[in-house]
Amino acid sequence: MSERLYNVLFLCTGNTARSILAEAILRKDGRRNFRAFSAGSQPKGTVNPFAIKVLNRLDYPTNDLRSKSWEEFARTDAPVMDFVFTVCDNAAGESCPRWPGQPMTAHWGIGDPAAVGGTDIEKEAAFVAAFRYLKNRIAAFTSLPLESIDRLSLGARLRDIGRSDGSTSGQEKAS
Template sequence: MKAVLFVCVENSNRSQMAEAFARLHGSNHLEAFSAGSNPSGQVNPKAIAAMQEKGYDLTIHHSKSFSDLPDAQFDFVITMGCGDRCSHIPALIREDWDLPDPKTLPPDEFNRVRDEIEHRVLDLLTRIN
């Protein structure tokens, strides 16, 4: 099993949805985690609603910091466009998915970001297998 960490600043939107899609589509191939460099302390209700539309209950997640992560070697660390605000966490492969923070976007634009995250997670899964 590969270990994948998704990172954004607040761990309330993008990285939470990426972790959810990785669990939804790839639970047989990877362990998915997410964290934030400055966690908000809660998952955005917009993200919860957007993922509910995809059949995933994001209410079981919570906003996490790097110190909440298990002491593990990550195969992949995927940052969500947070640039130098995302701490460097060692990984075999690092990628930055330059995605806009959807927290203030209206629902249709928020869902476009959600759908792009799902597309990228599915692509990642094909590369992992």
């Protein structure tokens, strides 16, 4: 892969769990070729503590992670995104801002680990599962030959990644 850095934005409604996990995973696993960001349509303003716990335990960066609005990335002074991925069904169904640069987009929905009830062990297990699904998708994405694949084929590959294990069917509740 070339020395080019690709900007990637992960979107979710609350920007507390899935999009945060994805940002941290790509920050570490794709640091040579990607800059990762996350945001939400209705950010809650805090990162879920189970997301931080799982990331720390698996040695992924948590510094600078914060729940923020997707409006930060729609401004003219924001980094131009090359890719925008929704990781929850609610965000995928919302009217997104117009992104400068017309990035490639795809829906990579997975279940909301923050919606899992039960014991702390059960909740943490849901975050570990979400982490694993996102890590697998990000690994497939970062292995794509971005410089040599045409836009139409790339779009199809990105959508295929979103249909991999753990994919939601569009019946998720608001988080």
